Amino acid sequence: MDNKLDEVFKMDFIRVPRPLIRKFNLNTAIMLSEIYSEYKYWEARDGLQQGGWFFSTIENIFNNTGLSNHQQRVACNELKEYGIIKVKYHGMPKKRYFKFDSTMFNKLSCDVQLNLSNEAEEDKSRPDSFEQVMKKRTFAGYSF
Secondary structure, eight states, X not given: OXXXXXXXXXSSOOOOOHHHHHHSOHHHHHHHHHHHHHHHHHHHTTOXXXXXXXXXXXXXXXXXXXOOHXXXXXXXXXXXXXXXXXXXXETTTXXXXXXXXXXXXXXXXXXXXXXXXXXXXXXXXXXXXXXXXXXXXXXXXXXX
């Protein structure tokens, strides 16, 4: 089947790991993914400031993710509470600067890996896959 929607999904996209969505929530995971993407952008261009700081404007993140100013603020607060980022504002016009805390970034990575390992173990202990369960169910004589 020729599907034009396939072409849309090949376009520019946001990569958001599912474990981050489970760890935080969708908006916070999107925000973290976008900030990390910005970090990699500046790192590749030797654009990180002293101490690893880099900036990304509210408008830029909105254009890249669709997250409103309020949604960004809430997500940033959650990431700051977790300890993975630091945020500061300076300059005229005021710009928002970010910095990753490498210790907490490594902790998040370990937490996510541990979560994935636990989920894999849970999957092994389940007797049937979703498809197998659905094949066994019947409704009014019809199998699914």
